[in-house]
Amino acid sequence: MAPTDLPPSPSDDPTSRQNGPRERDQDNGNDTQMHVIGVMVGTALMFIGFLNVFLSISGGFEINVVPLLIYFGGLAVWANAAIEIPALRYGVMAGAIALALGFFHYGEVLFWHKQVVFWVTVAIVMYFMFNEPKKPA
Numbered sequence: 001m002a003p004t005d006l007p008p009s010p011s012d013d014p015t016s017r018q019n020g021p022r023e024r025d026q027d028n029g030n031d032t033q034m035h036v037i038g039v040m041v042g043t044a045l046m047f048i049g050f051l052n053v054f055l056s057i058s059g060g061f062e063i064n065v066v067p068l069l070i071y072f073g074g075l076a077v078w079a080n081a082a083i084e085i086p087a088l089r090y091g092v093m094a095g096a097i098a099l100a101l102g103f104f105h106y107g108e109v110l111f112w113h114k115q116v117v118f119w120v121t122v123a124i125v126m127y128f129m130f131n132e133p134k135k136p137a
Contacts, residue, residue, distance in 0.1 A: 038078065041074070042074045042077035042080075044074065045078075046075055053068070053118060063114070065106075068099075068117065079096065
């Protein structure tokens with residue numbers, strides 16, 4: 001066979017170009033699953049940390065820094081999975097990690113630290129409860 005008689009390569013076939021986005025959709029399915037897992041793990045970690053903070057406020061007992069490390073670690077995981085704007089995502093992650101490292105370095109949690117974490121969490125939950133998501137056009 002002469003070089004011109006060869007069958008067209010799969011990359012030259014116009015029907016193979018239609019299969020390209022379908023393969024990307026399958027990859028996006030895996031990516032979506034990872035986002036869902038990240039949101040679930042981040043929310044669970046934030047809940048576990050927040051629960052300790054809430055119970056220490058209402059019970060009047062002291063806590064160490066571990067619940068806040070769990071809380072801010074969960075916030076970083078959640079932000080990585082849920083926030084789509086890169087600057088905002090990495091800003092929230094950097095802030096959460098910086099606060100966790102600050103508490104770890106400081107070594108103790110004061111009453112006003114717990115109050116700030118409690119009321120900021122309440123405000124964020126209220127925002128997401130009453131904010132209606134945009135419908136795709």
